[in-house]
Amino acid sequence: MSQQDFLPPPNRYVPPNIQDSTAAPFLGILLNWGFMGIVGVQVYVYYLNFHDTDRKLLKWLAYGSFVFDLVQTCLATWDGFQWFVSGWGMVSELDVPYSAPVNSPLMDAIAALVVQSYYCWRIYILSGVMWWPVILEAVTLLQAGAGAASCIIAMDLKSFALITERDKVATTMFLGAAALGDTCIATTTIYLLLRGADQRPQQVGRMVSRIVRLVVETNMLTAGVAIVALVTFLAWPANNFFLTPLYILGKLYTTSMLVMFNQRIVLNKQPVSSGSQASEHRQPPTFDVLTLRGGPRARATTAVEVRVDKSTLSDDIPLESVKEHINAYPQDKQTHGHQRHPYGNAQP
DSSP: OOGGGGSOOOGGGSOTTTHHHHHHHHHHHHHHHHHHHHHHHHHHHHHHHHTTTSOHHHHHHHHHHHHHHHHHHHHHHHHHHIIIIITTTOGGGGGOOTTHHIIIIIHHHHHHHHHHHHHHHHHHHHHOOSHHHHHHHHHHHHHHHHHHHHHHHHHHHOOHHHHHHHOHHHHHHHHHHHHHHHHHHHHHHHHHHHTTGGGSOHHHHHHHHHHHHHHHHHHHHHHHHHHHHHHHHHHOTTSOTTHHHHHHHHHHHHHHHHHHHHTHHHHTOOOOOBOSSEEEEEOOOOOOGGGGOOSTTOOOOSOOEEEEETTSSOTTSOHHHHHHHHHHOGGGSEETTEEBOTTSSBOO
């Protein structure tokens, strides 16, 4: 076998704008692998902190999303192998989608469906109403159905050139509904979190600020990428520029959900201090979205500060009398987060 057998075809067989067909899938696959690393780190952090405490549903969401994204990355890598390794020098191979219809519209739509459904459930918990989360879930189901339809049409066409011509309706509905759902979810969550902010304790207010910032960053990022994919799909139908944002859209949904899970590490962190005359014991706060619900249905689940002073129990009051009073009047045991002296005012 001579060295000539390893050389690419002459330049006359390669179109001058070959980068328009190779750059987008190449960058998309590289970014897909990069975000797969981010998802792996987030899952590992989740495992270290919440594996033993979270409900099975949340653990299934976290670990299942990791496996799902790993399968998507393997499919994207196989596409790149077919385009740039096995099909090296054959320009016609760049027009064959291979598994791109599965790992881009279909798996992205499934990832969006899972994550947005979780957000809809969270909105229902925060608001206590059913009709608005149902509408948001309907938008989520619309984008999932459109993504599945786009996948079926693209697999039947087997050509990127034909996909951009005959798959516009389903792809436009998929990306448009995904962006609309993300925007509505972010706006609704921010409104619910900021509602009644003046009536919350300072500690809860800081938690709300962090969550609002995180919601804006994650949901607007996924909505922005979906809009970019839609614009490139409609503006440059002769090219496959839309593959780059589509290859990372599903990873962004998974990352946003895992970041929300792991944000509890920061929200639940509390300082511990001690003094010579008094010792402060802080119970690690169990932050719950129900804490942020306004109105009479709100229930605070943040930490309760208990300060034990030397003067809490004087020598004049027998300990047995204190126990008998607490047993008889349990409401005196705790008042608005303060330890209350059974025969006097609440101790700070």
